[in-house]
Structure formats: structure tokens, C-alpha cells
Amino acid sequence: MRRWPSPCAEMSHPAPSSRNSACPRERSRSIPPKTSEPLHRSGASRYERPGWSNTSSRENGTERLMKGHRRWTKDMASDSMKAKIVLLGDGGVGKTSLIRRFVVDQYSDEYITTIGTKVSKRSLSLGHPAAEVEMAMQIWDVLGQKGYSGVQETAMKGAQGVLMVYDATADESRRSLEDYWMPAVWRLAGRVPMVIAGNKSDLVSDRVWTEDYLYFLGQKYACPAILTSARTGERVEPAFKSLGEQILQAAGHPIRRIALVTPPQEPIDRLVRVTDKIMTDFCYQLGGVETGMPIVKRQLSLAGLDVRAPTDGAIRNLIERLAAVERDFKGPDEIRENRERRLGWLSGAD
Known part of the structure; x- marks a missing residue:
């Protein structure tokens, strides 16, 4: 079998004696030194820098956690x-x-x-x-x-x-x-x-x-x-x-609403329903339950109204008190309209 000369043999200078004197091609094949972290991790891109993630920088840690990214990051x-x-x-x-x-x-x-x-x-x-x-x-x-x-x-x-x-x-x-x-x-x-x-x-x-x-x-x-x-x-x-x-x-998953057929409920006292409508209406006028309910609680207490057994007189007192509170942020026509609507509920109007 014909022996081909080593590439290094074609070089004019003698080979050095040092162990680091391998020819350029041999040096290029030398094993790179070990690093503290592999260059290519399972599931990571070959061109990904160690410690980095391909996850969009817009995603917060919760989103990464939900997608299965368990790697710790400072944020x-x-x-x-x-x-x-x-x-x-x-x-x-x-x-x-x-x-x-x-x-x-x-x-x-x-x-x-x-x-x-x-x-x-x-x-x-x-x-x-x-x-x-x-x-x-x-x-x-x-x-x-x-x-x-x-x-x-x-x-x-x-x-x-x-x-x-x-x-x-x-x-x-x-x-x-x-x-x-x-x-x-x-x-x-x-x-x-x-x-x-x-x-x-x-x-x-x-x-x-x-x-x-x-x-x-x-x-x-x-x-x-x-x-x-x-x-x-x-x-x-x-x-x-x-x-x-x-x-x-x-988090992040759609919520499905369900409409079920429910058993008939026991008849509800009419004055309880009226009180509920007044409370909900006032909170709506103020922009929501969180804003309006603290005021409603205060006025219910001052009116002497027990939500478990409201009376006609206590509800009328509550209506007048809520109308007085509305003077701070509503005009006279709107206050009168709200008061008359609530009194209409109490008198039996839908």
C-alpha cells in the first residue's frame, strides 16, 4: 500500500521537540478545554449562549413557569x-x-x-x-x-x-x-x-x-x-x-362559562329584593361595588336597616340618606330621578 507523506513532512523546517509543536492541522483538531457549562444543552439552540434563553424578553417568570421553563433567572x-x-x-x-x-x-x-x-x-x-x-x-x-x-x-x-x-x-x-x-x-x-x-x-x-x-x-x-x-x-x-x-x-387558560338548570328557590321577601336593587343601583351610580358599598354600609347602619329583615320605614330612610349623599357628586335633576326610581321600587313599581 502506498504511504502518503504526512502534511508536516512537506514543511522545510524540522519539527520542534515540544509537545505543543503539533502541525497546524493537528492543533485545529485538539479538544477544546472544558467549560463550567456545556455549549449545547438538550432542548437548547446550538447557537444559544450558555445561561441565555430563547424565550421572548417580554415574557415574565410566571409565563415561563407555565410553559415549563424551570431555569432560574433573577427576574x-x-x-x-x-x-x-x-x-x-x-x-x-x-x-x-x-x-x-x-x-x-x-x-x-x-x-x-x-x-x-x-x-x-x-x-x-x-x-x-x-x-x-x-x-x-x-x-x-x-x-x-x-x-x-x-x-x-x-x-x-x-x-x-x-x-x-x-x-x-x-x-x-x-x-x-x-x-x-x-x-x-x-x-x-x-x-x-x-x-x-x-x-x-x-x-x-x-x-x-x-x-x-x-x-x-x-x-x-x-x-x-x-x-x-x-x-x-x-x-x-x-x-x-x-x-x-x-x-x-x-393563568392564561380560557375560562368556560356554564349555564345549568337549577332547582326552584324559595320565595324571596319583596322588601329584601327592593333593598338589593337599591344597594346595587347606588353602587352602579358610583362606578362599582368597591367604591359604593362602604357608603351603603354606613347609610344602612344609620337608617337602622337589618338586611336579614328590612322594613318599609327603614328602606325609606335609606333612600333619603342615599339621596343626601349624592348631593356631593350629582346634580339636582339626577338626584331627584334616582330618589323617585327607588321609591317606585318600594311602592311596587318594577
Whole structure:
């Protein structure tokens, strides 16, 4: 076999003795020194610089987390998102107490009826430990008295998550959850993330059966179902955190609204419906529930109106007080029109 001369043999100068004296072609084939990070990672572009990502610079850490990018970047530490969370359930099931326990870690045995809505706030760190997201929760406590559908529906709109609360010692509140509250929120806000809380675990007589039934509800509605106690604080934090995790996972996905056929509800007292219309109308005039409801609460108290059993005289007093408040931001003709419309509702006009 013919032997071809080495390319280096054609060079006129003798080969140096040093080990670094390999011919140019041989030196070009030498293995590059190892680096702290591979030049080509699995799933990365061959031309991608180490430590960089092909993800658009417009995407924040939450979006990268949702798309499966788990690599730590400094900007993930500052990611945050807001979430509107609504607590729904009959009056007296402990919604206000759960919020108070979660937000300020306090409890009171005194029962105070929620008038309209009340918004509290607390932040939680959620998500992967290496890419946590700070979620600022706006927690809406909604009046549970039946008949105030206007106030309730206004609060439900735009909800990103719902904590459904029932009294674990009262079957009626659990049935109401399935027959009234769930269909309402699915129709108005869609199938948003949901957690079912069976509250007052410290008072249940048969804990095993209660937990079994909660498990059944969780399987039925494909959501977490947690036994809680606002009095002792049992599993209150996990209930809110579980809801926050679901909201984080659902971010960016479309919400589907569902219209269900619901059982007929018990007749609602006419004066309750009138009070609901007046409260909703005033909040609408002020631009929304968050702005108008604090004023409504104050005027309800001054008028001596009990939302559970309103009277004709208390409602008239409320109408006059709201008209007086409107003098600060409305003209005389609009104030008169609003007052006459509300008095018409009280007299039976639709």
C-alpha cells in the first residue's frame, strides 16, 4: 500500500521537540478545554449562549413557569400577580371568620352579618421554590343572605378563584352550595379554580363521615375539598394556598362559562329584593361595588336597616340618606330621578 507523506513532512523546517509543536492541522483538531457549562444543552439552540434563553424578553417568570421553563433567572424572584378571590356560601357558615383567621390570624365568637361585600388583602408566595410568584389576593367576603342576587352577582363577576364554604354541621348549607352558589358563579364567572371548605370542623360529631363526604365532593367537582376550622385555625392557610396554586396553574387558560338548570328557590321577601336593587343601583351610580358599598354600609347602619329583615320605614330612610349623599357628586335633576326610581321600587313599581 502506498504511504502518503504526512502534511508536516512537506514543511522545510524540522519539527520542534515540544509537545505543543503539533502541525497546524493537528492543533485545529485538539479538544477544546472544558467549560463550567456545556455549549449545547438538550432542548437548547446550538447557537444559544450558555445561561441565555430563547424565550421572548417580554415574557415574565410566571409565563415561563407555565410553559415549563424551570431555569432560574433573577427576574423571577420579583414576579407578582393579583387575583380576585370570592368566598361564597350561606350566611352563618363562617366566611368572615375564615378571612379574619387567614388575614390577621384572629377569631371572634361574635357573629356579624356581612353587609353587601367586604374586600381584604393578603399576599402569598406560590409556585416552584426556585421560581416563586408573589400573589396579591383580593379576598371578597360576600353577603350570604338569599335574595341579594344583585350584590352577589356583581361581586362574582371577574372572580379568578372561589372558596365555596359550607357549615360541616348543617346539611342545608351544603345543599345550598351545590344548588345555588356553584351554578351562580359558573354562569357569571365560569369554571374558575375552586376549593370547597367544610368549615367548623371543631364542632362536627362524626369526623370520619364528614371527611369522607368532603372527599366525595372533591371527586364530584374535581377540586380540592378541605375540612377547616376558623376557630382553631385548622387547615385555613392550606385552603387559601391550594386555591392560589390552582389560580397560578390556570393563568392564561380560557375560562368556560356554564349555564345549568337549577332547582326552584324559595320565595324571596319583596322588601329584601327592593333593598338589593337599591344597594346595587347606588353602587352602579358610583362606578362599582368597591367604591359604593362602604357608603351603603354606613347609610344602612344609620337608617337602622337589618338586611336579614328590612322594613318599609327603614328602606325609606335609606333612600333619603342615599339621596343626601349624592348631593356631593350629582346634580339636582339626577338626584331627584334616582330618589323617585327607588321609591317606585318600594311602592311596587318594577
